Amino acid sequence: MYRKFTLATVATVALVGTATLVACSNSGTDEGTTVTTSGSASAADSASAAAPAEAVETQLFGASSTRVINDELTRLAGELDPPQDVALNNDGSGTLVTQLNEGADADVLITADTKSMDQAEADGTVGEPQELAANSMVMVVPAGNPVGIRSVEDLDGVDLVLCDPQVPCGGVSEQLEKLNDLDLTPVSLEGAVGDVLGKVTNGEAEAGWVYRTDALAAGDDVEVIDIPHANEASTTLWVATVNNSPNPEAAEALAKLILSDEVATRLEEAGFTPSN
Template identity: 55%
Template sequence: MGNESRRLRRHLAGLSAASGLLAASCAPPITGDQSPSATLFAASSTRVVNEELTSLASDAGVELRINTNGSSGLISQLSEGAQATALITADGATMKKALDQGLVVAPQAIARNTLVMVVPADNPAGITSIRDLTEQTRLVLCDDRVPCGAASSSLAQVNGLKLSPVSLEAAVGDVLGKVVNGQADAGWVYRTDAVAAGDSVRVIEIDQSERFPTTLWAAPTKQAAGGNDAQALMNILQSPAFAADLASAGFLPLDAGVAQL
C-alpha cells in the first residue's frame, strides 16, 4: 500500500485506541535480567507516532505501554494516583500545571505543532476558508481546557471570528473523528492530524496559525524520576530517531525560544 493508505490506517488505529494501552513487544534486555518497562501518558496529538514510538522502544529493549488522551485528562489521571513513567503534553501551559502540582520533573521540549481546519473529503458544506464558517456550520473544536482548544480560541480572537461550535471535544482525535465520519462540516485540528488522515479530509489553512504554535513537552513523572525505566524512556523521546519520526508526521522543529516553560 502507499503512504496515504498507511497513514490513514495508522490514524484509524489511533482513534480506536484513544484512551487505551498499546504494548510494544519485549526485546532482549539491554542490561541485567529484565528489560526496562515503561508507561507513557501521551497527548492525543502524538497518537500519530504511536506505531513508530513503540517500534523504537522495542528496538531499545523497552517494554512500552502508551495511554493516549487529552493533556488535561492525563494530568487528572496522574493527580488521582495513576501510575506512569513519563508524560507528554501538547503545550507548555499544561506541562507547567503538571510541574506545579509536583507530578513531573525536568520537562524537555521536543517538537512544535500548528492548527489547520479540516473538512470531509467531499466537503458537503462547500467550505473553502475560515470566513465561510457560520452559525449553520457544524463546526467541532477542542474544549478550551485542552491545548488544541486554547490555541483555537486564540486564533479565533486574532482573526475576529465569533465561532458557534456544535461540539467541544476533550481530545483533538475526537474532533478529527467527527469530521472523518461526516458528523461535522469542519473541525480545527493539529496539522499532524491532517497529515495522518490523508485523503479522508481536505485541509484549509487558518490565517495566522503560525503565530500560535503549540509545543510538545516530555517529562519523567515524579514517581518514576531517577529510575532506569524513566531514563530509558526519556532517552528515546529525546533521540534523533524519534525527532525524525515526529518530523515525518508533520511536527515542526523547535525554535530557540521555547526551551523554557
C-alpha cells in the same frame, strides 16, 4: 668397551617403556576430556550471552496529538538495551496531568502545551521538562468538501466542531478565533483533538479545527484548509519523566529516546516542528 645386555635388562626396559606409554595414553585422555569440558562451558556461556534481555514494561502518558508517532516510538523502544514494552495512554493533556496528580502509574509524560506541563510541575508529579516540538492548527472538512468551505470566513451555519477550551487544542482555537476576528458557534466541544477529527471523518461534522499532524494522519479522509495566523498560535510539546515512576532508569531511557534525532525525524514527517 661394549656393554652387555642381559635378558633381565631387556625385560626391564620393555616394562618401563610399556608403563611410559600407558601413562602418556592416560595423560592424553585427561587432557582431551578437559578440553571438551571447557568447550562445553564456553558454548553455554555464549548461549547465555546471546539470550535476549527481558523487556522492561513502561507506561507513556502522551497528549492525544502524539498518537501519530506511537508505532514508531514503540518499535524504537523495543530496540533499547534493555528493550522496553511501552504501554500507551493517549488523551487530552489536562486529563493526563489530572490522572498523574491522582496517583496514576506512569513513567513519562508528554503534553501538547506549556500550561499543562507547568501544572504537572506545580503538582510535583514530574521532573524537569524538555521541549520536544511545536504544532500548529488547520481546518479539516470531509473528503469531497460536501458544503464547499473554502476559508474560515465560510463557517456561518456550518456544523463546526472544536476542542474544549480546557484542553490545549481548545486554547489554540480560541487564540485563532481572536486573531481572525471570528465569532464561532461550534456544535460541540471535544476533550481531545482526536475526537474532533473523528467527528469530521465519520460525517458528524462539516468542519473541524485540528492539529496539522492529525490532518496528515487522516490522509484522504479529509481535505485541509489553512487557518490564517496559525503559526502565531502554535503550541509547544514538552516531555518529562514522572517522579513516582516504578523504574526511574527505564523512564530516563524512554525520555531520552523521545528526545532523540530518530524520533525528531518521525515527528517532522508527521507534521511537527522538532525543537532539536
